[in-house]
Amino acid sequence: MSDQSPPAAEAEPIPLDLPSAAASPGIGTIGFLGCGQMGRALLSGWLSAGLVAPENVLVAARNSAAETAERFGVRASTPIEVAGEADTIILAVKPAQASALLRGLHFQLGQVVISTVAGVARAKLHASPARLVRVMPNTACRVGRGFTAILGTPDEMPEDIERAERLFSAVGAVATVSDEALFHGITALAASGPAFLFAAMEAMADGGVAAGLPRDLARRLVVHTFAGASALAGVAGASPSALKDEVTSPAGTTIRGLQVLEARAFRGALIDAIAAAADRSRELDKP
Numbered sequence: 001m002s003d004q005s006p007p008a009a010e011a012e013p014i015p016l017d018l019p020s021a022a023a024s025p026g027i028g029t030i031g032f033l034g035c036g037q038m039g040r041a042l043l044s045g046w047l048s049a050g051l052v053a054p055e056n057v058l059v060a061a062r063n064s065a066a067e068t069a070e071r072f073g074v075r076a077s078t079p080i081e082v083a084g085e086a087d088t089i090i091l092a093v094k095p096a097q098a099s100a101l102l103r104g105l106h107f108q109l110g111q112v113v114i115s116t117v118a119g120v121a122r123a124k125l126h127a128s129p130a131r132l133v134r135v136m137p138n139t140a141c142r143v144g145r146g147f148t149a150i151l152g153t154p155d156e157m158p159e160d161i162e163r164a165e166r167l168f169s170a171v172g173a174v175a176t177v178s179d180e181a182l183f184h185g186i187t188a189l190a191a192s193g194p195a196f197l198f199a200a201m202e203a204m205a206d207g208g209v210a211a212g213l214p215r216d217l218a219r220r221l222v223v224h225t226f227a228g229a230s231a232l233a234g235v236a237g238a239s240p241s242a243l244k245d246e247v248t249s250p251a252g253t254t255i256r257g258l259q260v261l262e263a264r265a266f267r268g269a270l271i272d273a274i275a276a277a278a279d280r281s282r283e284l285d286k287p
């Protein structure tokens with residue numbers, strides 16, 4: 001640690017809109033159309049937060065509905081039953097399946113369909129006479145620390161946005177954005193981003209093992225180091241660059257490691273990874 005740099009930030013933490021955990025009236029029955037990685041993360045987060053009771057949840061999938069229902073104590077269902085019964089419908093199938101699945105179903109007036117589907121513009125998904133809201137969550141919703149962007153254009157009904165905000169703020173932070181074009185970057189950074197960080201965590205743990213640490217200790221250190229760094233960076237006014245300088249003493253251990261990262265274009269690789277993921281999201285949006 002340097003003894004010369006001023007603290008990066010001493011201000012109040014950024015309010016992260018973390019879960020209220022209170023059961024939320026007005027959500028009604030939640031039905032999942034598709035319940036794989038993303039659907040289960042939401043289901044698990046909402047049940048843990050007490051947002052919905054298991055008997056008020058229906059899950060429909062291709063083959064795995066019964067298994068998911070048994071695991072979470074919810075009701076196994078079919079897409080037709082979900083469209084017929086649920087008040088709030090979570091669309092969590094892969095982009096390629098989304099439009100065809102919705103086209104084959106009959107929705108009801110008053111229902112709200114919430115699409116978590118990456119890359120597919122809201123205007124390309126039709127669930128009439130139900131209303132449709134587009135969101136982009138991430139799998140950290142499973143542990144109440146997700147981030148969800150909600151598309152809130154002037155065309156959207158305020159009560160639908162409010163319903164989405166209530167649902168997703170129960171499992172993490174939310175941001176309502178009015179420009180749908182931002183969803184490509186949001187998807188890359190916040191939905192794909194955790195995978196990039198997991199890859200970094202795995203590699204850093206390997207580095208710890210290479211430095212002689214037992215595997216379990218290396219994994220624990222990585223998890224706590226990421227959590228601590230994230231908490232520091234989340235303080236209002238904090239700058240990652242200043243925080244990095246705090247840790248980087250002249251001729252110390254950190255600068256030696258940073259030299260290697262710079263030589264291997266670490267930052268350039270991350271910038272390119274986010275840009276590539278955003279490009280892929282744009283591709284998914286093409287017919």
Ligand SMILES: NC(=O)c1ccc[n+]([C@@H]2O[C@H](COP(=O)([O-])OP(=O)(O)OC[C@H]3O[C@@H](n4cnc5c(N)ncnc54)[C@H](OP(=O)(O)O)[C@@H]3O)[C@@H](O)[C@H]2O)c1
Binds near residue numbers: 039060064136
């Ligand atoms: N994974 C993420 O981190 C993440 C983050 C943000 C957004 N998303 C979005 O979430 C959506 C789902 O992704 P995922 O990672 O959860 O995929 P996944 O694990 O493959 O889950 C897809 C689910 O859809 C079901 N399914 C497929 N075709 C169906 C059909 N015709 N009718 C009913 N159910 C059907 C599958 O059933 P079976 O289980 O029986 O195969 C499975 O439960 C995607 O659109 C993705 O863009 C994902």
